[in-house]
Amino acid sequence: MNNAFHTTCLSICGGALALGLSVSSVSANEWPTSDIRLVVPYAPGGTTDVLSRRVADLLQQELDANVIVENRPGAGSTVGTGRLARGGRDAQHTILMASPGHTIGAAIYADLSYDPVEDFVFLQNMIDIPNVMVVPADSPYESVIEFVEAAKEQDMTFSHSGVGSSIHMSGELFKTLTETNMTAVPFAGSGAALPALLGGDVNVSFENMPTVLSHIRSGDLRALAVTSAERSEYLPDVPTLSEVGEYNLDQFITTAWFGLIAHSSFSEEAQNVMHDALDRVMEREEFLDFAEQLGAEPGQVSGDAFKQFIVEDLERWEGVAQQAGISQ
Amino acid sequence: MENFSEVIAIFFSLDNFIAIAMGVVIGVVVGSIPGLTATMAVALALPFTFSMQPVAAILLLVGIYKGGMYGGSITAILIRTPGSPASACTLLDGYPMAQQGHAKKALKAALYSSVIADFISNIALIFFAAYLAKIALNFGAPEFFWLICFSLTIIISLASGSMIKGLMAALLGILLSLVGLDEVYGSQRFTFGNYNLMDSISFIPLLIGLFAIPEIIEFYRKKALPHIKAKASGAGLAFSELKRCLTTIVRGSLIGVIIGAIPGTGATAAAFISYSDARRRSPNKANFGKGEVEGVAAAEAGNNGVAGATMIPLLSLGIPGDVITAIILGAFMVHGLTPGPIMFQENLSLIYALFMGIMFSSIVLLLVGNVAIKYFSLIADIPKSILFPIVLMFCVYGAYAVNNDTFDVWLMLAFGVVGYIFNRAAIPAAPFLIGFILGPMFEDNLRRSLLIGHNDLSIFVRGPITWTFIALTVGSIALALYRFISARRDARNAAGKSQQE
Amino acid sequence: MATPHSKRAVRIKDAGDVFAGIVLLCFAIVLVFYLVPNYINEPPILQNPMMSPRWLPGIVGWLIVLFSILLILQGLLLDRSSEEDERSIEKGTTRRFVLMVVALVIYVALFESMGAVFTGILATLVLFVAHPVRTWWVYSLAFVFPIAVTFIFVKVMNVPLPIAPIGF
Numbered sequence: 001m002n003n004a005f006h007t008t009c010l011s012i013c014g015g016a017l018a019l020g021l022s023v024s025s026v027s028a029n030e031w032p033t034s035d036i037r038l039v040v041p042y043a044p045g046g047t048t049d050v051l052s053r054r055v056a057d058l059l060q061q062e063l064d065a066n067v068i069v070e071n072r073p074g075a076g077s078t079v080g081t082g083r084l085a086r087g088g089r090d091a092q093h094t095i096l097m098a099s100p101g102h103t104i105g106a107a108i109y110a111d112l113s114y115d116p117v118e119d120f121v122f123l124q125n126m127i128d129i130p131n132v133m134v135v136p137a138d139s140p141y142e143s144v145i146e147f148v149e150a151a152k153e154q155d156m157t158f159s160h161s162g163v164g165s166s167i168h169m170s171g172e173l174f175k176t177l178t179e180t181n182m183t184a185v186p187f188a189g190s191g192a193a194l195p196a197l198l199g200g201d202v203n204v205s206f207e208n209m210p211t212v213l214s215h216i217r218s219g220d221l222r223a224l225a226v227t228s229a230e231r232s233e234y235l236p237d238v239p240t241l242s243e244v245g246e247y248n249l250d251q252f253i254t255t256a257w258f259g260l261i262a263h264s265s266f267s268e269e270a271q272n273v274m275h276d277a278l279d280r281v282m283e284r285e286e287f288l289d290f291a292e293q294l295g296a297e298p299g300q301v302s303g304d305a306f307k308q309f310i311v312e313d314l315e316r317w318e319g320v321a322q323q324a325g326i327s328q
Numbered sequence: 329m330e331n332f333s334e335v336i337a338i339f340f341s342l343d344n345f346i347a348i349a350m351g352v353v354i355g356v357v358v359g360s361i362p363g364l365t366a367t368m369a370v371a372l373a374l375p376f377t378f379s380m381q382p383v384a385a386i387l388l389l390v391g392i393y394k395g396g397m398y399g400g401s402i403t404a405i406l407i408r409t410p411g412s413p414a415s416a417c418t419l420l421d422g423y424p425m426a427q428q429g430h431a432k433k434a435l436k437a438a439l440y441s442s443v444i445a446d447f448i449s450n451i452a453l454i455f456f457a458a459y460l461a462k463i464a465l466n467f468g469a470p471e472f473f474w475l476i477c478f479s480l481t482i483i484i485s486l487a488s489g490s491m492i493k494g495l496m497a498a499l500l501g502i503l504l505s506l507v508g509l510d511e512v513y514g515s516q517r518f519t520f521g522n523y524n525l526m527d528s529i530s531f532i533p534l535l536i537g538l539f540a541i542p543e544i545i546e547f548y549r550k551k552a553l554p555h556i557k558a559k560a561s562g563a564g565l566a567f568s569e570l571k572r573c574l575t576t577i578v579r580g581s582l583i584g585v586i587i588g589a590i591p592g593t594g595a596t597a598a599a600f601i602s603y604s605d606a607r608r609r610s611p612n613k614a615n616f617g618k619g620e621v622e623g624v625a626a627a628e629a630g631n632n633g634v635a636g637a638t639m640i641p642l643l644s645l646g647i648p649g650d651v652i653t654a655i656i657l658g659a660f661m662v663h664g665l666t667p668g669p670i671m672f673q674e675n676l677s678l679i680y681a682l683f684m685g686i687m688f689s690s691i692v693l694l695l696v697g698n699v700a701i702k703y704f705s706l707i708a709d710i711p712k713s714i715l716f717p718i719v720l721m722f723c724v725y726g727a728y729a730v731n732n733d734t735f736d737v738w739l740m741l742a743f744g745v746v747g748y749i750f751n752r753a754a755i756p757a758a759p760f761l762i763g764f765i766l767g768p769m770f771e772d773n774l775r776r777s778l779l780i781g782h783n784d785l786s787i788f789v790r791g792p793i794t795w796t797f798i799a800l801t802v803g804s805i806a807l808a809l810y811r812f813i814s815a816r817r818d819a820r821n822a823a824g825k826s827q828q829e
Numbered sequence: 830m831a832t833p834h835s836k837r838a839v840r841i842k843d844a845g846d847v848f849a850g851i852v853l854l855c856f857a858i859v860l861v862f863y864l865v866p867n868y869i870n871e872p873p874i875l876q877n878p879m880m881s882p883r884w885l886p887g888i889v890g891w892l893i894v895l896f897s898i899l900l901i902l903q904g905l906l907l908d909r910s911s912e913e914d915e916r917s918i919e920k921g922t923t924r925r926f927v928l929m930v931v932a933l934v935i936y937v938a939l940f941e942s943m944g945a946v947f948t949g950i951l952a953t954l955v956l957f958v959a960h961p962v963r964t965w966w967v968y969s970l971a972f973v974f975p976i977a978v979t980f981i982f983v984k985v986m987n988v989p990l991p992i993a994p995i996g997f
Contacts, residue, residue, distance in 0.1 A: 191648040502889050549929075
């Protein structure tokens with residue numbers, strides 16, 4: 001108990017002091033020369049925010065510099081991302097936690113002020129979260145095939161957490177690939193969407209894994225499939241959509257990815273320091289535990305491979321946005 | 329209970345108490361600063377909880393939540409600047425009270441009703457969580473739609489003075505709330521190509537602008553009057569006054585509990601519903617909006633009743649009802665806990681330890697609140713010529729801090745001018761606010777219902793909950809009409825009589 | 830109206846209400862006929878008119894038209910002079926008012942470029958002068974508060990504020 005007490009005190013008081021009052025210490029490296037800003041293009045409290053604060057916490061231990069989280073929400077993630085794209089004098093010390101909003105936003109907003117690929121350097125994909133195709137527990141559909149066959153006969157509804165979310169776009173992608181009748185029902189965030197699904201007001205959803213994992217385990221929701229390339233270790237009995245093999249679903253491989261990006265002028269040296277630091281962060285026990293609690297897999301790609309991944313993600317969502325008529 | 333000792337062992341550790349106490353203190357202080365909301369404080373505290381014990385971590389965040397709920401009312405009462413959205417309703421009567429030299433009384437009334445409501449809300453959480461959670465699950469889009477319709481009728485009772493102006497203000501509020509991306513199709517509405525408007529108008533700058541800034545503008549338009557050095561903070565709350573408000577507080581708390589248990593409505597709406605309900609029933613109806621203790625009590629009971637109850641859908645269903653509970657859900661997950669039915673099976677002693685902590689936080693709130701009042705009420709004695717420039721500075725900093733954007737500073741000042749014009753034209757700001765909050769909920773749930781029901785209108789009358797709220801809505805409008813007509817007839821009779829004489 | 834008083838030729842009872850009504854009426858007409866059709870995109874396929882993003886704005890617009898007409902009528906017919914008294918205030922000097930506007934403009938124009946500390950100090954000083962505050966030591970508060978609050982926001986609570994050019 002004494003130990004626990006210490007931890008608490010240290011984390012509250014010490015944390016505030018260390019984060020707040022200490023002047024950033026300059027390390028042996030040339031970079032970083034000042035505090036680093038980690039921009040979160042969403043409001044506080046979402047997955048992106050929670051993840052960013054965890055990463056910032058670990059990163060500042062590895063970098064020997066303060067990492068300050070800054071929320072710049074708005075219009076999907078495009079307001080915060082747009083500001084990063086403008087560069088400016090802070091660009092050498094600003095990084096951003098990008099997520100599917102980065103590519104989906106670019107796919108649905110026609111008059112974006114920046115290029116989602118060329119204006120940035122791509123540092124590290126931190127985690128991947130699969131989406132899960134879930135139906136209410138009393139739903140008559142036991143498998144993806146059954147669901148698709150029924151959806152060809154009658155109009156189905158799927159809930160999502162907002163236009164342009166990965167949940168919404170996954171639903172639209174499913175609708176496009178299987179050529180079924182599905183109506184999107186929007187909610188303000190996953191929290192508001194869940195009761196409609198649990199209560200059976202909508203037929204299906206393609207929710208993020210962490211949101212629905214406990215409901216699947218408790219039997220309130222039934223998982224029909226996961227959207228990642230391979231089965232999730234958290235739901236080993238649930239097939240992937242690409243396993244289904246019919247109705248073009250072999251093309252359905254998406255995850256909600258989260259990764260750090262910076263302005264295209266981000267120096268070579270800074271990139272190297274960041275790569276090293278992020279490699280160490282991703283090996284940390286705390287990070288792996290955190291990823292596990294989110295039901296996430298640690299990210300696989302960094303640098304050019306991450307960029308290539310973004311290019312492909314962008315292409316897919318542009319196609320879906322066009323087909324679903326939600327590009328503006 | 330077999331694992332009672334385990335519960336005690338989990339709960340009675342020093343760091344839990346420290347976490348609660350620090351949480352409440354941080355919450356009260358941050359909540360009282362305009363623009364810095366409890367939501368922001370909870371998000372900022374989140375990283376510090378990573379290395380704490382799970383119970384202490386959650387209790388720290390819950391403490392901040394509760395402290396912030398109360399803290400918002402302090403500046404609302406003293407300087408007409410709601411520290412958090414939910415306290416906007418408190419200022420309707422709190423600020424006039426402070427102006428009349430009853431600042432301390434208003435603050436005490438706010439504190440005691442907050443604590444009582446908090447307590448009732450906690451009781452509901454502990455004993456009726458399972459039952460209330462079931463209601464919450466039956467609350468789909470059509471039920472929500474009718475709840476919003478019913479809530480909209482409170483505009484009628486908030487429109488003091490001219491009914492036309494009150495309804496006009498509500499309409500303007502609805503109109504402004506529609507700026508941004510449409511929720512169903514994502515089409516832009518009135519954004520005029522401005523990226524800052526895409527995510528709709530931020531609530532905090534609007535709130536500060538509408539209430540605090542006009543007061544400052546007014547002060548500098550008026551002739552400079554010498555500051556009368558009086559003990560403006562005034563006397564405390566007499567027990568008889570608290571007793572008079574008690575039924576209002578209990579009713580407000582219950583309204584808060586029900587609203588809180590339904591994910592997605594929020595404390596602000598609960599405060600206004602409780603306030604208008606109290607006003608409708610009170611014998612001092614005419615004094616509402618002019619500095620009525622009962623008004624402060626009703627508003628604070630409503631918004632604090634929500635705090636414990638939002639934990640109901642979170643703990644029993646794993647559904648966060650608002651942004652704060654979403655962050656708390658994040659904190660649970662960081663510690664490897666997933667709220668929901670499973671947690672009640674696997675971590676029951678932890679849940680009971682949490683309950684004890686949550687109950688304890690009410691007591692801490694009472695203590696911390698009393699200390700806070702002692703010092704904060706001194707603000708009421710500062711001459712406005714010194715206070716207002718500093719308040720303005722806080723407002724600007726706070727508005728910027730919401731989204732880290734200068735655009736919100738501009739928005740706030742623009743709403744300040746709008747609020748000033750409202751004041752001059754005697755258009756009440758409260759209905760405007762209600763319209764702004766409820767407008768999008770009305771539209772979204774209407775369209776959501778149509779989507780879910782495949783355009784079949786029968787979904788709007790699908791069950792007992794919808795019928796209940798339809799009846800309440802119709803009854804509320806009928807009552808207002810009846811009162812309006814009978815007031816007219818009385819006035820005419822009186823006029824006729826005076827003519828005859 | 831039964832009182833003999835009101836049988837005289839129509840007199841505007843509340844010029845403010847009439848004016849407000851006319852302004853709102855004009856606004857609502859612009860809203861319904863120009864803003865709604867031009868600034869809200871409608872999706873090509875709609876299953877139900879109520880689903881349209883233009884539906885609620887349109888309804889609200891027409892209701893504002895209705896209520897502004899009622900407001901004008903009310904201003905023309907109903908005597909609300911008692912309420913008018915509450916609204917009137919004793920005006921201060923023009924200098925006082927103008928300096929307050931200057932302070933607001935300082936925040937609007939300089940906050941981003943000159944930083945929170947600088948604009949905070951400047952605007953607070955201007956407002957103190959506007960009143961005018963005659964206690965000399967109060968002016969030191971104009972320096973203490975912006976610096977202290979910015980420090981607390983930025984360094985203790987990690988809530989960023991623009992601090993250029995006076996960075997610390």
